[in-house]
Amino acid sequence: MDKYILALDQGTTSSRAIIFDVNGDIISIAQKEFKQIYPHAGWVEHDANEIWSTQLAVATEALAKARINAVEINSIGITNQRETTVLWNKKTGRPIYNAIVWQDRRTSAYCDEKKALGLTEKIQEKTGLIIDSYFSATKINWILNHVDGARELAEKDQLAFGTIDSWLVWNLTGGKEHVTDVTNASRTMLYNIHTLTWDDELLNIFDIPRSILPEVKSSSEIYGETAGNILAAKICIAGIAGDQQAALFGQMCTSTGMVKNTYGTGCFMLMNIGSIPKISKNNLLTTIAWKINNEVIYALEGSIFIGGAIVQWLRDELGIIHKSSEVEELAMKVKDTQGVYIVPAFAGLGAPYWNQYARGTITGLTRGANKAHIARAALESIAFQTMDVINAMQSDADIAISELRVDGGATANNTLMQFQADLLQKKVIRPKVTEVTATGAAYLAGLATGFWKDIEQIKKQWQVDQTFNADTTIDHGQHTKGWKRAVKAAIANTED
Numbered sequence: 001m002d003k004y005i006l007a008l009d010q011g012t013t014s015s016r017a018i019i020f021d022v023n024g025d026i027i028s029i030a031q032k033e034f035k036q037i038y039p040h041a042g043w044v045e046h047d048a049n050e051i052w053s054t055q056l057a058v059a060t061e062a063l064a065k066a067r068i069n070a071v072e073i074n075s076i077g078i079t080n081q082r083e084t085t086v087l088w089n090k091k092t093g094r095p096i097y098n099a100i101v102w103q104d105r106r107t108s109a110y111c112d113e114k115k116a117l118g119l120t121e122k123i124q125e126k127t128g129l130i131i132d133s134y135f136s137a138t139k140i141n142w143i144l145n146h147v148d149g150a151r152e153l154a155e156k157d158q159l160a161f162g163t164i165d166s167w168l169v170w171n172l173t174g175g176k177e178h179v180t181d182v183t184n185a186s187r188t189m190l191y192n193i194h195t196l197t198w199d200d201e202l203l204n205i206f207d208i209p210r211s212i213l214p215e216v217k218s219s220s221e222i223y224g225e226t227a228g229n230i231l232a233a234k235i236c237i238a239g240i241a242g243d244q245q246a247a248l249f250g251q252m253c254t255s256t257g258m259v260k261n262t263y264g265t266g267c268f269m270l271m272n273i274g275s276i277p278k279i280s281k282n283n284l285l286t287t288i289a290w291k292i293n294n295e296v297i298y299a300l301e302g303s304i305f306i307g308g309a310i311v312q313w314l315r316d317e318l319g320i321i322h323k324s325s326e327v328e329e330l331a332m333k334v335k336d337t338q339g340v341y342i343v344p345a346f347a348g349l350g351a352p353y354w355n356q357y358a359r360g361t362i363t364g365l366t367r368g369a370n371k372a373h374i375a376r377a378a379l380e381s382i383a384f385q386t387m388d389v390i391n392a393m394q395s396d397a398d399i400a401i402s403e404l405r406v407d408g409g410a411t412a413n414n415t416l417m418q419f420q421a422d423l424l425q426k427k428v429i430r431p432k433v434t435e436v437t438a439t440g441a442a443y444l445a446g447l448a449t450g451f452w453k454d455i456e457q458i459k460k461q462w463q464v465d466q467t468f469n470a471d472t473t474i475d476h477g478q479h480t481k482g483w484k485r486a487v488k489a490a491i492a493n494t495e496d
């Protein structure tokens, strides 16, 4: 009897496994952090073997915690940190280099060369993306050019590239399947989001052989089954989506114009724009939201590289809090930031600025500024970055967004959520189940196998926890001007 769905949520800092029942309720969760590797300033790597071993360990642990036998699992849904790039030897199954993480900036200069060649428009037109080291293409190129023997392996058809979903499917199926889904493919800068094919011209531009690429499938279908020795039962893998797209689906933003923002390490705002891939005029990305039953839905996306991570920075580098949750109490000790602004451009700035070289900046310090002002400014920086993205999104979509569905670790912070609502003058809505990324992956798998009948059935499972209504008497106009000046300063830091 298959009563449950197992969602594998492979994130930037941890691997998680969550088991859901047919009501969309969580039965058990297991989570393991893994090593972040920083070989040089601006470089970020993961050990792909550790990604796999932690993911397998948490899947096993989640089953054990719930006292569920693997045969009771209907199917597996996979969701993953996107863009992160793994190249592995198909014969041995071993990665030829660490995974290069989405945050890694080592290919910034190479991206500048491509921009200087005037390729920006062409690439945006085909892929919906802005040339940036964030995406997989330049990371693949770097590995091919820097790892001895990589190109020879590719010539012998022994090399595979994958985003993390591909890497997990490869391992789960015992090396049988080399696949990805459209949402992950759309983050590589090699995939044409109109024709839904790998694009030869882009492969040529980034000097990447076609032979290493995975086969691209929809987000909800049976891709293969787990090898017998993996989870003690053969379970079909039936859903794949990048984590932000999975969250859009888990938030049930299934109608055009609906928007969600995930406040995790970074913040990622996505708007469902329906079946026509509109290209942004305001430096947002156009990306594939999902493909189900041959219907492709697109999204506009604003990617903010540092969101909740600024709170980790307060904790780990400044030491002014001991736990992330303490930031709220500290920030509430003061009624405003006294003119202090933090622009957390630790990894450059993403949308809508796209400056690879901007760096973190604090402005407006006075003799009276203390750690509470810094904590408050850190939280506000998350909301201000979100404001910049939502303004760009409204302008692109030509609609006024009335509400924002939110999820992710930092949404536990009521002070931040209320400030966000006041700043945007919009409703901010937090659902009961905030694990919407894993929920989205579970839904995609369960829809493919008939565990759930259709989207209408699962829509009923989404429930509100709290709505933060905007205080309409607050005017943050002056405050916003201060933020804009601080962003200018963060960007000016990079100019000669």
Ligand SMILES: Nc1ncnc2c1ncn2[C@@H]1O[C@H](COP(=O)(O)OP(=O)(O)O)[C@@H](O)[C@H]1O
Binding pocket: 011, 012, 013, 014, 263, 264, 265, 266, 307, 308, 309, 310, 311, 312, 324, 325, 326, 327, 328, 407, 408, 409, 410, 411, 412, 413, 416
């Ligand atoms: N109370 C809080 N206020 C603000 N940020 C928080 C709070 N609790 C956790 N966070 C932040 O949320 C992030 C973790 O959220 P999560 O959704 O698990 O992220 P990810 O999936 O990117 O690893 C961390 O960056 C952490 O600093």
Ligand SMILES: O=P(O)(O)OC[C@H](O)CO
Binding pocket: 010, 011, 012, 013, 080, 081, 082, 083, 102, 242, 243, 244, 264, 265, 266
């Ligand atoms: O792992 P997360 O949740 O921080 O998400 C990372 C994004 O997928 C990067 O594009």
